[in-house]
Amino acid sequence: MSVQSPRSRSLGSSSRLARDLRRFLAVASVTLFALMVLTAYLSPFAYMTATALKDLEQFSRATGPLWPAREATHTYEGEDATYPVGDKEVTVRQGEEYPLYQVPTEEGTRKWALVVKRREESFFLDPNHLEQGLIQWAGRWRTLEPVWRFSPTWNFIEAWELIKFPRLLRNTAIIAIVGDIGTLLSCTAVAYGFSRFRIPGKNILFIVLIGTIILPSQVTLVPTYAFFTRIGWTGTFLPLIVPHFFANAYNVFLLRQYFMTIPRDLDEAAMIDGASPFRVLVSVILPQSIPVLVAVAIFHLVWAWNDYFQPYLYLSTRPDLQPISVGIQQFNTLYAQRPHMVQATSLMGLLLPVVIFFLAQRAFMRGVVITGVEK
Amino acid sequence: MAAISRLPPVLKRTRRKMSSLAHREAIWGLIFLSPWLIGFLIWTFLPMVLSLVFSFTDFNLLKPDEWRFIGFENYVHFFHDPQVKKSAWVTLRFMLIAVPVGLAVPLALAAMVNSKSLWAKPVFRTLFYMPYIVPLISVVYIWRGFLGTYTGWLNRFLESIGIPGPEWLDNVTWIYPALVIIGLWGAGNAMVIMLAGMQNVPTELYDAARVDGAGPLRVFFHITIPMISPVIFYNLILILIGAFQYFLIPWVIKGTTVGDPGGSTFFYNMYLFKTFFIYDEMGYAATLAWILFFTALAVTLLLFGTMKYWVYYAGGEE
Numbered sequence: 001m002s003v004q005s006p007r008s009r010s011l012g013s014s015s016r017l018a019r020d021l022r023r024f025l026a027v028a029s030v031t032l033f034a035l036m037v038l039t040a041y042l043s044p045f046a047y048m049t050a051t052a053l054k055d056l057e058q059f060s061r062a063t064g065p066l067w068p069a070r071e072a073t074h075t076y077e078g079e080d081a082t083y084p085v086g087d088k089e090v091t092v093r094q095g096e097e098y099p100l101y102q103v104p105t106e107e108g109t110r111k112w113a114l115v116v117k118r119r120e121e122s123f124f125l126d127p128n129h130l131e132q133g134l135i136q137w138a139g140r141w142r143t144l145e146p147v148w149r150f151s152p153t154w155n156f157i158e159a160w161e162l163i164k165f166p167r168l169l170r171n172t173a174i175i176a177i178v179g180d181i182g183t184l185l186s187c188t189a190v191a192y193g194f195s196r197f198r199i200p201g202k203n204i205l206f207i208v209l210i211g212t213i214i215l216p217s218q219v220t221l222v223p224t225y226a227f228f229t230r231i232g233w234t235g236t237f238l239p240l241i242v243p244h245f246f247a248n249a250y251n252v253f254l255l256r257q258y259f260m261t262i263p264r265d266l267d268e269a270a271m272i273d274g275a276s277p278f279r280v281l282v283s284v285i286l287p288q289s290i291p292v293l294v295a296v297a298i299f300h301l302v303w304a305w306n307d308y309f310q311p312y313l314y315l316s317t318r319p320d321l322q323p324i325s326v327g328i329q330q331f332n333t334l335y336a337q338r339p340h341m342v343q344a345t346s347l348m349g350l351l352l353p354v355v356i357f358f359l360a361q362r363a364f365m366r367g368v369v370i371t372g373v374e375k
Numbered sequence: 376m377a378a379i380s381r382l383p384p385v386l387k388r389t390r391r392k393m394s395s396l397a398h399r400e401a402i403w404g405l406i407f408l409s410p411w412l413i414g415f416l417i418w419t420f421l422p423m424v425l426s427l428v429f430s431f432t433d434f435n436l437l438k439p440d441e442w443r444f445i446g447f448e449n450y451v452h453f454f455h456d457p458q459v460k461k462s463a464w465v466t467l468r469f470m471l472i473a474v475p476v477g478l479a480v481p482l483a484l485a486a487m488v489n490s491k492s493l494w495a496k497p498v499f500r501t502l503f504y505m506p507y508i509v510p511l512i513s514v515v516y517i518w519r520g521f522l523g524t525y526t527g528w529l530n531r532f533l534e535s536i537g538i539p540g541p542e543w544l545d546n547v548t549w550i551y552p553a554l555v556i557i558g559l560w561g562a563g564n565a566m567v568i569m570l571a572g573m574q575n576v577p578t579e580l581y582d583a584a585r586v587d588g589a590g591p592l593r594v595f596f597h598i599t600i601p602m603i604s605p606v607i608f609y610n611l612i613l614i615l616i617g618a619f620q621y622f623l624i625p626w627v628i629k630g631t632t633v634g635d636p637g638g639s640t641f642f643y644n645m646y647l648f649k650t651f652f653i654y655d656e657m658g659y660a661a662t663l664a665w666i667l668f669f670t671a672l673a674v675t676l677l678l679f680g681t682m683k684y685w686v687y688y689a690g691g692e693e
Contacts, residue, residue, distance in 0.1 A: 026492040042502060042506070044521045045509075193404045193405070197401065197407065199401045219665060222429065222657055222661060246410050246413060247411040325510040328510055328512045346509055
């Protein structure tokens with residue numbers, strides 16, 4: 001035994017090493033694969049970010065790099081010097097800026113600063129070899145590719161001020177958060193009613209509720225729009241907020257599914273102790289339902305944050321009340337398209353929901369229960 | 376009521392004795408249901424009835440006082456309207472690609488970000504979810520640039536590996552894959568729902584399968600998929616309904632030249648929307664909407680009929 005034990009231990013550790021190695025390889029390969037998929041999936045997002053960091057000038061050019069860039073220049077730092085060019089003289093002064101071009105020469109492509117432009121020939125300075133003086137180059141300088149310098153333009157500040165971002169953000173937040181409160185209150189109550197009470201005709205009512213999911217909004221759009229216009233709600237937040245205080249099928253369904261998984265023992269015990277159904281909901285059901293409440297809150301928040309059609313319909317005459325999704329249109333008018341401003345604004349608008357999703361995702365996942373309980 | 380009649384006679388009598396209690400319970404239940412009941416009446420039922428009435432009139436917003444009942448004229452017109460046929464065909468062609476792809480991709484993504492071997496899962500999940508939150512206008516701009524024929528990133532990439540890229544947004548065939556790709560950028564929401572389903576699958580099942588020597592693919596197709604089939608079904612319904620009503624992206628992407636190229640994006644719902652907002656023909660728009668509803672309803676019921684063959688409910692029926 002005493003002889004065997006170190007051997008078996010070493011065997012054990014080597015097999016553990018093999019297991020660790022296998023685990024490491026699995027993690028590395030899956031993560032690498034996921035990273036590749038993610039890169040492809042987010043490449044339009046990279047385009048978005050690059051666009052948000054470009055200056056307007058770069059859009060008007062057909063050529064140029066994909067990333068935000070400007071034409072690089074060279075600032076002459078040597079002594080003032082005068083060179084004969086043809087029958088004239090040209091003075092290169094200290095502190096002057098000259099555009100850099102990629103010039104094909106016999107020794108390969110060089111990055112030279114253009115000093116004198118002529119149609120068929122040009123004169124360059126080599127920034128690395130100033131002592132060579134002006135270099136004559138035969139060819140058309142207009143055919144040369146400029147040297148590009150990575151130069152992100154911080155469009156966020158300009159977009160923030162131009163579009164009055166704080167106002168857009170305030171409008172979006174009011175619509176999303178007040179609507180969220182309405183959704184949580186009403187859907188919780190309705191889901192509780194459907195999951196815990198015997199009501200005559202309950203099953204039919206539930207089928208009708210689920211049926212509203214497949215009802216195209218166009219069916220109700222015309223009369224609803226006419227109704228809101230008649231009572232003077234168009235041009236206010238009310239049509240975007242008030243209906244959410246009257247529950248919706250998606251979230252009632254999610255909440256009910258979750259409530260069905262909560263054992264009834266506790267609420268029956270509370271009921272026997274004389275708690276009212278309302279009390280049972282607040283102090284027994286809700287404390288056990290945090291994940292699904294988080295899920296519903298996020299679903300609604302993100303949906304409302306992004307909804308385009310409804311605010312567009314009801315707030316088209318009131319730019320001061322529009323949320324981000326609609327207000328962003330201001331950069332998209334026919335005569336002044338400013339794609340960099342659109343993307344800068346929407347990146348700013350993205351920040352809050354993405355952070356909320358990231359922080360709440362664990363609870364969120366546990367909240368969505370569609371499997372399991374059918375009736 | 377049906378539940379009561381199924382009870383044995385003795386219990387039935389007890390239940391009848393407790394009827395005041397049952398009555399109280401029903402009242403409480405209705406109180407909790409009331410937000411939805413009221414909302415349903417105001418924002419769903421009455422508008423539905425009204426739009427049904429509209430569909431039998433020639434109501435036009437330009438002359439709102441001159442409407443009259445015209446019976447089934449709108450419905451007769453519907454079946455002779457050449458644009459209906461074209462637009463229905465456009466929508467159908469789009470659905471044939473969009474629905475299967477729109478179901479498979481979120482499923483695959485969910486399986487990937489659910490993998491035990493994935494490092495930094497929360498980050499991956501958030502990043503795959505993120506494009507879903509990008510505002511519509513911005514999405515349209517991004518994809519117009521990204522899918523541009525000559526300067527678009529996708530075609531530049533294809534060119535660099537030797538494939539000539541198509542005119543994604545200006546070709547009557549390629550526009551459909553292009554729209555599906557754009558739609559996939561919002562797959563994050565469906566992915567999250569599928570992922571939640573996968574996380575509710577009991578781990579014992581996976582352990583048992585692994586002990587029996589099943590590989591990852593087998594586990595996925597024989598355990599994960601059946602176990603989350605209710606979630607897949609839920610997503611299928613949502614995608615299908617979404618596809619029936621699809622029009623907003625091509626509407627915004629094409630701006631003033633709605634329906635281009637060559638009418639290939641003149642979706643059914645776009646025709647409906649145009650009839651409503653641009654031609655102001657409320658009567659005919661209501662007819663188009665109701666027929667859309669009946670079609671969606673029929674397809675959904677058909678799917679519910681197939682449910683028992685492939686959707687598995689772990690709890691079974693009570």
